[in-house]
Amino acid sequence: MHSFASKHDFCVWLNQFSHPHLIANWADQPHVVTLSNEHLLRVVLPFAAKEIKEQLAQWIETQIENNQIDCIAYEILVRPSTLRTTVDKSIRGVKNVIAVTSAKGGVGKSTTAVNLALALSHSGAKVGLLDADVYGPSVPLMLGTTDAKPGVVDNKWMQPIEVQGIYTHSIGYLIDKANAAIWRGPMASKALEQLVRETHWPDLDYLVIDMPPGTGDIQLTLAQQIPVTGAVIVTTPQDLALADARKGAAMFDEVDVPVVGIVENMSYHVCSHCGAKEALFGSGGAQTLAAECGLSLLAQLPLHIAMREDIDAGIPTVARRPESEHAGDYLQLAERIASTLYWQGHVKPDAIDIALV
């Protein structure tokens, strides 16, 4: 039987627990394990990690039941850390920014961004979603908030719209689609920076930004102005989309924004009648691209009629069918992104963020 005389003993024991989103000796990371004077063991998971939380609790309970350890008082918390970014100027209230990008329109970037934000929230984090797609703000439609109008706080801040447990803001709440489409270059970048910085975000662990598609000046300027913790590139298996995704990876490299990896959307089609899988747009492309660019292939998401129907109904799959296989895919994706950001990044020392606006 294990006996624990010190925090070190607890860490050695906890390190035996493994999970694909943890690294070896994870419990030795600063601030992850603490022991109170009352002998309460506290494990703080520093990124969105509901699955780890549940599996770790189960593992501890099994150890107690099997008399491998004495009964202990413990708690497991999910408390994402703030990570350093190349752009120093932080966003008031926001710990980490995840930019969801695509080099080409129509590949499912917004669908991925919305479901990712909801999945991060289901995973125990406090999450915001900013629809920065000036050319076609689709978040209000996807979340059924087309009639929402953000309130104003202190004559200065815009209040985000809370829906399905996440805090959202969209260019679509302010102007209609027809006007957004004519924005170009500097005008669009300026408006977007304002949108992100003048929103009264509550304290958020993650702000997911649905970026405008493409790899032009707007995207480049945004990446240089907004403290992006990591970018996710969404693509489809078609050659053309993949060629563009390569450009996306190169652009983020140029501005020193870490790319967490690639999401292959519409990777295969699932027949709603017989469940058969077909590679409509070819297969293996994203895998090759990821290997070529030294990036991870984070997920291969199917093209499925239910996902489109959920989006059209204004309740994305993660919220509408949280127990479904598709929602499970997004939860896995969310926890993979959150853990990768943490293990690849550097924790910012706790400080009161002074917003520079």
Ligand SMILES: Nc1ncnc2c1ncn2[C@@H]1O[C@H](COP(=O)(O)OP(=O)(O)OP(=O)(O)O)[C@@H](O)[C@H]1O
């Ligand atoms: N995996 C999927 N399964 C089924 N339908 C999907 C899937 N991903 C996206 N779609 C559908 O494809 C259409 C385009 O998706 P979406 O708006 O997310 O793309 P986008 O890349 O953000 O496009 P744009 O750049 O034009 O905003 C939507 O109707 C959406 O419901």
